[in-house]
Amino acid sequence: MDDNLVGSILTVCGVLNKQDIEYLIVGGTAVALHGYYRLSINAAGAVADKPDLDIWYNPTYGNYFKLLKVLEELGQNVTEYKDEQTPNPRKSFFKYDFEQFTLDLLPELKAPLKFGVSFGSREVVTVAEIDIPFISFNDLIADKEVNARAKDITDVEQLRAKRINDK
Template sequence: MEENLKSSLLAVCETLQKHNVQYMLVGGTAVALNGYYRLSINTSGVLTEKPDLDIWYNPTYENYFNILKVIRDLGKDITEYLDEQNPNPKESFFRFDFEDFSVDILPEIKAPIKFAKANKNKQTV
């Protein structure tokens, strides 16, 4: 894994930890951390060299607002999310592009397992 990606990943994870976010890293970067590198796929379905961090978060209200703090600390404007009258964490997907990587923050993934159960079985790398 490239040094730029490692430092970006560490910065993102440190910010998630700082704000007590319940999360798991999933997708291609998680696979790469386990020794199996593959390219990311962009929103158009095309392979890309730009790494994509997929973060699966527990979609509770407390965690949702902690996610907003993380997004703010990463330098993105969260005004539109703070102004929402009825936020729904279970339907709140976020995607942000940065210079060296992009990040998807997901309340659910296509898997036959719920966050709580997966979180109990997660491995820390």
Template sequence: MIQLPKDFSEFLKLLNSKQVEYLVIGGWAVGFYGYPRATGDMDIWVSRSEENASKIVETMNEFGFNVPNLSPDLFTKENQVTRLGVPPIRIEILTTISGVSFNECFNNRQTVLMNEVNINIIGLEDLRKNKASAKRYKDLDDFEKLSG
């Protein structure tokens, strides 16, 4: 079983405690589905609703990411990426990914227990759709592995 770094576990616990709508995507999701690979971060995709955005800011503040003027507006806009920390313990919060919609993916999510934390992970078929549409070499490689 994959072991999460302590910072990732703590952040995910906070997201859950605040009832944030999120999905773990990217390399960590690929690893969950049986194809672990090196990754310098954990990618977390979030719903862009105003209520969810406010919960994300609360989570970040409680986690210790106290940035002046951190606003929920940052998490209601398309194509935003917010980075916390540095690789290999970096968390990236994304508001948009290619090929899929958040609400559909959230409804199809897998919830798994890792390090005593329930984690929302993008479903396999949705991850495949995302990887097929992303067009980066590593995403296409992930797609091939996930489709094999």
């Protein structure tokens, strides 16, 4: 993995793209991509030891097995998942700690959003020739409103204020 967070994110997205995974960057990284930058906050409301990268993946069987290849390429042991007799991609949450960040792979969000619809309205930024798909502004707001944690409420307020100021 890279020595810096941006490089690490690019590495992860590059490997996801190489395997043709359908995914969206969500959470705090998506908030930053939409223009409001903040440190990662843990469940207790304190600044996290290291940032997290939240990725919402399309929980189809094909995407799930390609995702296991990605995790292997990133140096993770996925033998237990490959050996599962009846995997359930819709319930398969993955969390991996890397030196620079924590990677959370989510098959669903709390908001009642359909992956295919959100994927169709995604936004994409290209950095160092790597396409990074992230959740649309409206879908991000919908997810943040459902979560309704203090950090999510602040994110919504800041993102809406920025959107108004940018017009």
